[in-house]
Amino acid sequence: MSLNEVAIESREPIEIRGMTERDLDEVMQIERMSFPTPWSRRLFERELLMPYAQAFVAVEFPPGKVLGYLCFWLVARETHILNLAVHPERRRRGIASRLLRFAVDYSREKGTEEIILEVRRSNYKAISLYQNFQFQPQGIRPRYYSDSGEDAVIMGLRLAKQTSATSL
């Protein structure tokens, strides 16, 4: 399936922009509702300061309520997706797909060759999302998540060096 066939258009009127410290109250609310072991506020603050760390929010347009976010590192031609979440009341409307599409485009512009991430083995929603973007399973990190002892599935997407009608 080519990306053109993937339904990535959000049904929400949203815009994607860089995360700032002013977003962190809303981001933290979503984070706590989304993960058994949420990131701390301090961790988000640190991400906002690190030069290789990128953080973006999807905001309602208007009036600007934060609906989701994506954090990744861009190091040595590799993008590592570290965090992605959407407000529970606004899920299944294409917002994560928009954020991921943004990260793929951004990464390619910066010369990334591969995007990688870890996902809980049981997180079929996220795995399905990544499969829509043609991420492939690359291995398992046994008992990666200390809260539950669950394995992580490593998933990767190699980016084509040149864009074409069928490449990502």
Ligand SMILES: CC(C)(COP(=O)(O)OP(=O)(O)OC[C@H]1O[C@@H](n2cnc3c(N)ncnc32)[C@H](O)[C@@H]1OP(=O)(O)O)[C@@H](O)C(=O)NCCC(=O)NCCS
């Ligand atoms: C995973 C998550 C980010 C998806 O966000 P979303 O905005 O609802 O995702 P989208 O609407 O863009 O959905 C894209 C695809 O994801 C998959 N998906 C999302 N929700 C799903 C669900 N409830 N059941 C099955 N598949 C689902 C589907 O493949 C979907 O494509 P489709 O609608 O064409 O079937 C969201 O559920 C979330 O925040 N979960 C908690 C945090 C988390 O698990 N983050 C990922 C960490 S690796």
